[in-house]
Amino acid sequence: MTGITIPELLEARAPGAWELYRKEGASREIVRSGADRCESVRREAGLAARWWDPASRFAAAGSEEDLARVLPEAAEAAASPGEVPQWPSGAARIPEGGAALDPPPDLFEELARLVSAESRGEAALRHLSVRRGRSVERVVNAGGLDVAWASEALTGFAEAVGRRGARACEARALFRWEVQPDLPGLARRLSDRATLPLCGRASPVDRGEWLLDVSVAAALLAALAPLFAGDGHPPWAARGTLLPPEISIVDDATPDAPYDGEGTRSRRVVLVSGGALRARLHDLASARRAGTASTGHGVRRSYRTPPARAARRIFFETERPVPPRELLASVRRGLFASALTAPLFCDLENDRYEAQFTGVAVTAGRAQGPVAAARVRGRLSELLRRVAALCPDPGFFPMPDPVGGATLLVERVSFD
Amino acid sequence: MDLDPSAVTRWLEPLAREPGEITDVFVERRRETVLTLRDGEVVGSQVASTEALSARWQRGGQQQLAAVSRADEAGLRDALRELRAALGRAPLPIRTGKRVEGEDPPPSVERWRKRLAALLARQAPRHRMRWRLLELTRDVFPARGAHVTHTRRLVSLEGSFTAASRRGDETRAFSFHGPESDTLSDELKAWLIRAGEPREAAVPCPEGETDAVLAGGSAAVLFHEILSHPLEAGAASPLSGLADARVAVPELDVRDDADRLDLFGGYECDDEGVRPRPVKLLDAGRLAGRLTTRSTAARMGREGSNGHGRRAEAADAPLPRGSNTVVAAGSVTREEMARRLGNGIWIEDFDAGSVELASGSFLLRFPRARRIRRGRLSDELGPGLLAGEILQTLRGVESGLGRESHPYRALGWCSRGGQVVAVQGAAPDVLIRGLAVRVQT
Numbered sequence: 001m002t003g004i005t006i007p008e009l010l011e012a013r014a015p016g017a018w019e020l021y022r023k024e025g026a027s028r029e030i031v032r033s034g035a036d037r038c039e040s041v042r043r044e045a046g047l048a049a050r051w052w053d054p055a056s057r058f059a060a061a062g063s064e065e066d067l068a069r070v071l072p073e074a075a076e077a078a079a080s081p082g083e084v085p086q087w088p089s090g091a092a093r094i095p096e097g098g099a100a101l102d103p104p105p106d107l108f109e110e111l112a113r114l115v116s117a118e119s120r121g122e123a124a125l126r127h128l129s130v131r132r133g134r135s136v137e138r139v140v141n142a143g144g145l146d147v148a149w150a151s152e153a154l155t156g157f158a159e160a161v162g163r164r165g166a167r168a169c170e171a172r173a174l175f176r177w178e179v180q181p182d183l184p185g186l187a188r189r190l191s192d193r194a195t196l197p198l199c200g201r202a203s204p205v206d207r208g209e210w211l212l213d214v215s216v217a218a219a220l221l222a223a224l225a226p227l228f229a230g231d232g233h234p235p236w237a238a239r240g241t242l243l244p245p246e247i248s249i250v251d252d253a254t255p256d257a258p259y260d261g262e263g264t265r266s267r268r269v270v271l272v273s274g275g276a277l278r279a280r281l282h283d284l285a286s287a288r289r290a291g292t293a294s295t296g297h298g299v300r301r302s303y304r305t306p307p308a309r310a311a312r313r314i315f316f317e318t319e320r321p322v323p324p325r326e327l328l329a330s331v332r333r334g335l336f337a338s339a340l341t342a343p344l345f346c347d348l349e350n351d352r353y354e355a356q357f358t359g360v361a362v363t364a365g366r367a368q369g370p371v372a373a374a375r376v377r378g379r380l381s382e383l384l385r386r387v388a389a390l391c392p393d394p395g396f397f398p399m400p401d402p403v404g405g406a407t408l409l410v411e412r413v414s415f416d
Numbered sequence: 417m418d419l420d421p422s423a424v425t426r427w428l429e430p431l432a433r434e435p436g437e438i439t440d441v442f443v444e445r446r447r448e449t450v451l452t453l454r455d456g457e458v459v460g461s462q463v464a465s466t467e468a469l470s471a472r473w474q475r476g477g478q479q480q481l482a483a484v485s486r487a488d489e490a491g492l493r494d495a496l497r498e499l500r501a502a503l504g505r506a507p508l509p510i511r512t513g514k515r516v517e518g519e520d521p522p523p524s525v526e527r528w529r530k531r532l533a534a535l536l537a538r539q540a541p542r543h544r545m546r547w548r549l550l551e552l553t554r555d556v557f558p559a560r561g562a563h564v565t566h567t568r569r570l571v572s573l574e575g576s577f578t579a580a581s582r583r584g585d586e587t588r589a590f591s592f593h594g595p596e597s598d599t600l601s602d603e604l605k606a607w608l609i610r611a612g613e614p615r616e617a618a619v620p621c622p623e624g625e626t627d628a629v630l631a632g633g634s635a636a637v638l639f640h641e642i643l644s645h646p647l648e649a650g651a652a653s654p655l656s657g658l659a660d661a662r663v664a665v666p667e668l669d670v671r672d673d674a675d676r677l678d679l680f681g682g683y684e685c686d687d688e689g690v691r692p693r694p695v696k697l698l699d700a701g702r703l704a705g706r707l708t709t710r711s712t713a714a715r716m717g718r719e720g721s722n723g724h725g726r727r728a729e730a731a732d733a734p735l736p737r738g739s740n741t742v743v744a745a746g747s748v749t750r751e752e753m754a755r756r757l758g759n760g761i762w763i764e765d766f767d768a769g770s771v772e773l774a775s776g777s778f779l780l781r782f783p784r785a786r787r788i789r790r791g792r793l794s795d796e797l798g799p800g801l802l803a804g805e806i807l808q809t810l811r812g813v814e815s816g817l818g819r820e821s822h823p824y825r826a827l828g829w830c831s832r833g834g835q836v837v838a839v840q841g842a843a844p845d846v847l848i849r850g851l852a853v854r855v856q857t
Contacts, residue, residue, distance in 0.1 A: 031733075036477030041498045042731045044485040046466065060464040062485045074463040077451060077529055082459065127833075157833065161652075161774045168774040304448070304464040342779065345856065354856070 006049065006064055007140060009071060014051035016142045017084040021048045021261065023303045025135035026101050032108040033127045039103070046303035055079035058306045085284035087143030088264045088294065094138065094148040104130040104154060107181060114187035115160050115194075123171070123194040127159040137300075139263030147263045151256060153178075155398055158186060162194030169197045171339070173215075176398040178255075185395065189215055193339035196358040199370040203415045204361050209334030210376060210413040211327060214393040214405030216337045216357060217316070221249070221406075222399040223346035223353070224380075225311040228271045229281045229297065231289065236351040236381045241275040243384050246319045248273040251281060253296070253312035256402065261300030261307040269295050271314075283309040299401060315392060315404025322389040324407040329365035330389070335374055335415060336360045336367070346380065353380045375416040386411045418488055419443065419555070421563035427496055431473050431505065432559035438474040438710050439559040441495070442687060443467070443487045444730040447551040449525050453575075454544050456537050458529060468730035471495040473503060474711050483731035524596065525549060528571070531601045536577075539608040540590075545575035549596065556689030564691075566684040569596040570838060572828060573604060583617040589767065589783060593680045593828030593840065607825060618784060621800035621855045627760035628802065629753055629788070629847050633822030634766050636741050636841025638848075639670050640827065641771040641778045642806045643697045644738030644839075647672075647705070648724075649712035651736075654776035654806050655703060662702045663807060665815040667746055670698040672707060674723060674739035680828050680840035681739040685723065688734050692723030697741075698810075707736045728835035737832065741841035746817030753818055753845045755791035761853065762786040762793065763802070765826060776806040781856065799856040809848060818845030 010018035024045045031038040047067045048060040059074040061067035112125040133155070138148035153176060160171045171193035175186055192213075212220065227237055228251070243249070252268035259265055262284050269279050282290060283298030286309050298307035328336070337357040345354040354377035361368040376383075388411045396402035424441050432439040445467045452460035467487035473480045482498035484491045528547065536543055550570045557563045573592045578585050592607050594600045630638055646653035655663070674692035676682045685691050688710050695705040708718060709725035725734035754762070763785045771778040780802040787794040804812075823842045830839040 034477075036479075038479035038481060038733055039502060040481040040483065040731070040733070041502065042483040043494070044468075044483075044731075046485060048464075055458075056460045058460070058462040058464075060462075060466065062466045062468075066465055066467075070463045070465045073449075073525075074461055077458055077461040077525060079451075079458040079461050129833075163774075170772045170774040304466060306462060 006047065006067055009068060010049055010051050011142065013071065013075065014053045014142075017053070018049065018051035019087070019139065019141040019262065021300065021303060022046070022138045023135055025133060027131050027133035028101055028103045029129060029131040030104055030106050031127075031129040032106070048300075048303045048306070050306060052082055052084045054081035054084070056082035060304045083285070083288050085288045086293070087141045087145060087284070088262070089143045089145050090147055090263075090265070091145070092147040092149065092258070094136075101132060101134055104132040105181065106130075107183060111158065111183050111187060114183055115190050118187045118191035119162060119195045122164055122198070123160045123162040123191050125158065125160050125190070128156065130154065130156040137261070139259065139261070141263060145263045147259050149258050154181070158190055160190040160194045162191075162198055164195070164198040167198050169194050174398050176396055176402060178396065182395060189339060193341075193358065196338060196360070196370045197341060197372045199372050201370060201372050203335060203371050203374040204368070205333055205335060205415060207412070207414050209331045209388075210410040211331055211334060211336040211362065212408040212410070213336070213338050214395060214407055215397060216340055216355070217390070217408040218397040218399065218403045218405040219340055219344045220355070220408075221314060221316065222397075222403045223344050224348070225314050225403070227348050228279075228314075229309045229311060231286065233277060234349050234351065236379075237277060237348075241385060242277055242381070243272055243275055244387055245275040247387060247390060248317040249314065250317050251297070251311050251314045256313055260296040260298045260312065262294065262298035264294045264296040264298065266296045266312070281309060281311060283307055285309070301400065311401060311403075313396065313402045313404070315396070316390055316406040316408070317392060318390055320389070321391045322409075324391050327389060327391060327407055327409045328362065330409065331362040331365055333363050334413070335371060336362050341373055348380070351379050351381050353377060353383060376413055377416070378414070383410060383413075386413070419492060419557070421557055424492065424557040424563070425559065427492075428557065428559035431499070431503065434475065436475050436714065439472065440688060441469065441471050441492060441557040442727065442730055443469045443555040443557075445487060445553040449549045451525075451529060451532070451547045453532065453536065453547060455542055456533060469495055470730045471499045472733060473499055476711070476715070479733055481733050532573070535601065535605055535608060539605065539612055540577035540579070543575060543577035545573055545577070545590070548572045554687060556685065556687065558689050561689060564685045564689045568683060570594075570680060571596050571600060577612070579612045581615045588612075591767070591826045591828065593838075594825055595677060595680060595682065597678070603825065615784070616796040618796045618798040621761070621785065621797045621853055622787075623853060623855055625850055626853050627757055627847065627849045628851050628853075629757050629760070629762050629845055630843070631750070631753070631762060631818070631845040632764035633824035633841070633843050634764055635743060635843035635846040636824040637766040637769050637780060637827050638809070638846075639743055639843065640738060640741040640830070640839060640841055641769045641780065642809060643670055644672055644707070644741050645771050645832070646773055646776075646806060647697050647703075647707055648736040648738065649706045649708045649716060651773055653773040658703050660702055660704075664698060664701040664810040664813050666701045667815045667817055668698055668701050668813055669696070669744035671696045671742050672724070672738050672740065673742045676740045676742060676842070679740040679823055679842065680825070681838050683739065686721070686725045686734070687727040688721060688725035690721045690723040690725065692739065695722050695724070707738055709734050709736045712736050726837045728837055732835050735832070735835060737837050738830070738839060740839065741843075743817070743821060743841070743843035743846070745819055745821040745844040747819045748816045748845070749819060750845060753816075753847060754788055754793065756814065756816060757788050757847055758791055760788050761797060762788050767826070771806070777803065778806065778809070779803050801854045801856055803852040803854060809851065812849040812851065814847040814849060816847070820844055
């Protein structure tokens, strides 16, 4: 490039209708599989441009020189005109470069000990990867926006295997820690998922209450999240009561990052309250279509792909949280779902869901013994209306964006 | 290619002095072109051109990797500096390298745009599709051995379209993957025609144990899950410790063949710079080879890797992974296969699959199937899940395989531990007894 900046190139191609995103990231990771150990250091830098000429275009590259070279290629294909978003504006100081990135803690031995203790020796930790990542992102646009922000996260993946006689079972868990590593919680999740299915016992109850562990409730909420990021709601969700009035669903990514991937300020959005749908999540494009303002939900999973509308940090809230012990005590006859044994199936369009899980039978608030596998399926609308109580958990699960967990009690559920 | 192989080797050599030390530099240049298509119009176009480089050192189970998102000399020096620091070796001198502009790819996007416009207008005029051309150039510079380079151009078309059926319009999912070639658009046309065929209203899939024919190449998905994954070196599964054991009928030959460059998972050399060899996973019904990397082969006491060290990206360490799962054809016609099945289900599509290696249980999801009654095609069936256990399912494969092996183009990507690599397969029709079917709500 000869003195012409990328913003100048974009302004020449699409006057008043462009956006430039930059990301610089670094991460350190420790991967352990038994005695095998891999340590990695990664550094990534990239830029992405979007513009309307008037068709919608996107180009990404690892450097300004490369981006300048691919801009004309992205503009080559004949395409229909698109709607230029309403650009956010503002400015935020670019964060100073932080201290050197520390390696993540090597937690394999400690977690292995906890998994073994939790499972009484029946489960063994097989794999653990822990990654500490830090990134600085910056968005400038034709509307004069120039904001930058930094973020850091400790994330990972663990795998354990439970064995009883000739039978074996695998457990996998993704985790994301914001303060201190929650090793006991992770060990319990892995142990339950790896050993409960080995008991071989079917569910002793065919109908009753269903108590969902925080990780299972997070999976349910993650499956529901697209409901709030679509242009329309399916009829079952739009009509009447979605949840009991005291339970809300909220998205608030302000603790993670002050802006979304399009430079719109993060904010708290109450999606469901008083039992009904109250709001939708919008990125710039969907806000333009809907004739409203973006809610700050343009998510970039990588600089190589355009931002997409999605929940960023969604969680349950309630005015009357009930401690998990009290929730358990209130179960007269039912099942506690400790872990999912297959991906949760949710058909939002047709109001159907199916969950396969392993857990514990509960009678009169007391655990009666493990259940290898059970299945719940039916109408999502019914499931949500029958949520009786919950206790939000401070932990968030990467699915892949953070989803809050909660211990959730659902009434009148049929089990297969 | 702007890195001097002799300079890379010179810098790597001090890191691989001891026997058993593996050191290499891996470079990836990735160009991805995406067209978003809606009802015959291109509504968005994207181009992403990125490059990355990683330097790796490995001895036994210990591994260090340093990755940067540039692929020039400065990037190489950065990565090697990180690697040397992690290993406690003397650092490289700091000097900024000159960036050399890469070559532009041949202009095939416009040709594809025109082809797609014509194809979709005729076969599926109402659609929401995403066409992607992924051009990957990978270079491997091992500390000992020659520098290798290879390029792949992978085309995918995925999305949904509205098909007319006897019960009215319905939305159907579509997925097609193949390496770019002169004949790929003809294959794509055939897949679109097949996907758009009129269908009867579906009835729910019967639950319980059933016999099934996996037709149209879809058996490749099953064998990818129950043979390719368990036979990745280091994987502990019910097949571990059964070397050379007969687990299926003698007619069944399954191999992993990265040399099949006509399939999506093929490559000329793996991501450790090793030329791949076809690996017999099942040889006349007996368990045979395993898929290895350089380090896993050394640990197994084998002479060398069979070329299955694969990385999702430059920032990932290579893992033993499958490529194209290819099942040898037999001699049975389609009609004879249906007659042999008698009563059961006929499946031609899977849209997802998984295997749990520790227990050996697998799950395959099919969007639709046909019931077979007395050897004849009967009701259209809705979506369901096919479940089973590896050894039991291998024992359930009937002798007499279909006489034509079909590439299964709906299979394109496989994820393991978050690392996604291109895979595919080809298989004849296969009859399997005693599978469990569950209806998908």
